[in-house]
Amino acid sequence: MHDAAETVSASVAAPLDEAGLIRAAQNGDQDAFERLVRTYDQSVLRLAANLLRSPDEARDVYQEAFLKVYRNLHSFRFDCSFHTWLYRIVTNVCLDHLRRRKVRKEESTVVETAEGPVDRIAQIEEEGPASNPERQMWNRQLRDRITFALEALTPRERTVFELRHYEGLRLRAIGDILGTSEEAAKNCLFRATQKMRSSLETFL
8 A cells, every 4th residue: 555655656746748748638637738838838829920920819829729729638649749739720720810811801910001011020120229221121121022922822821831931840740730741731832932932033
C-alpha cells in the first residue's frame, strides 16, 4: 500500500510530456489543458495575425480556435502531431474569416485617410525618431501593394502562401494542415506566387 502511494505521488510530481498533458486534458484535467494553451498560445496568435493581418481578428481567432480545441480535444487520436492538429483548427477558423472578409470586401487593418488607405499595423512599425520619411513612404506603398495582392488571392491560396512564406512550413506540413496532399499544396502555392508576382512586378 505504501509503495502504491509513493508511485502515485511520484507520478503526480513528475512533469508530463506533451502526450501526457494531452491525455490528462482529455480526462478533464483543466491545469493540463491550460499548460497546453500556454505552450502554443504565441504561435497560434502569430499564425492568426500573419494570415489575417488584423490584430482584432487574430485575437478573435485565438479565442475561437482554443474553444474548438477544448471542445474537440477528446477526438484527438495521436494519428498526427498535436501541432498539426492544432494548426489545422486555427487555419480553418482563419479561412472562415477570410471568406467572410472576401464577401464583405473590406480589410479591417486598413483605414481610409485623406491621403488614401493606411495600414494601422504599418503605422505602428514606422514610428520612431530615426525613421526616414522617403523610406517610410516606399515601405508603406509596398505594404499596401502586398496587402492588395494578398486580398486578390483566394482564401486557400492566401493561406498556403502565408503558411509557406511567413510561418516557414514545408509543403508536406501545409498539406497535412489543410487536409490535402503535398502536391496539391505545391500547386496552390504556385498559383498564389504567380498572382503575387503579377501584382507586384510593376511596383518592383
